Amino acid sequence: MKVSLTVNGQPVSAECEPRRTLADFLRQDLGYTGVHVGCEHGVCGSCTVTVDGATARSCCLLAVQAEGSDVTTIEGLASGGELDPLQQSFREHHGLQCGFCTPGMLATARELLKDNPDPTDAEIRAAISGNLCRCTGYQFIVDAIKNVKSREAL
Structure with missing residues (x-):
């Protein structure tokens, strides 16, 4: 399936399997390796990103569920080479x-x-x-x- 969303202010669109988690989609398909995967059950919090202004465990969401969403990862916090x-x-x-x-x-x-x-x-x-x-x-x-x-x- 094709998934289109905004990541760190940039529109992105990519093909992925319907069962692919948002964490794997962000890390492996889009290269946002600041999204860490620990427990893969939503317990440890290492995969937490912001989706449409609220935190979400990206290992518990499917990438297709984020269709049209605005996602912020740690890579999107710094601006112009300056830390947030x-x-x-x-x-x-x-x-x-x-x-x-x-x-x-x-x-x-x-x-x-x-x-x-x-x-x-x-x-x-x-x-x-x-x-x-x-x-x-x-x-x-x-x-x-x-x-x-x-x-x-x-």
Whole structure:
């Protein structure tokens, strides 16, 4: 089937099998390797992207379900060679180590900050509770989300 959608502001169209997941379509067919695939059951959060303004587990969606949608991956956050303010905060506050969970954490954090620009630590922890990280112990991620400098740019 032919699937047409917008990824990181660019219209794309490609053929794929009807049973292909959005994660595999983005990674393998379109080359957006920042979409990580961990558990393939929607549990770990590493495949989280933004679809039409809301986070979604791309391993649980079929590519054909995203027909006509606007998808943002981690590759779409930086602009003009400059990191997005949230990416910069993760960098400054050591909110990443191996980086495997980072794309999903960033998508989740952006959605949280859009809905709640000044969350408490408890609200941040609740928001990211569906994203598993085996390296950081989460405190640095919480610090990065809490201390992002340019929230209005998100």
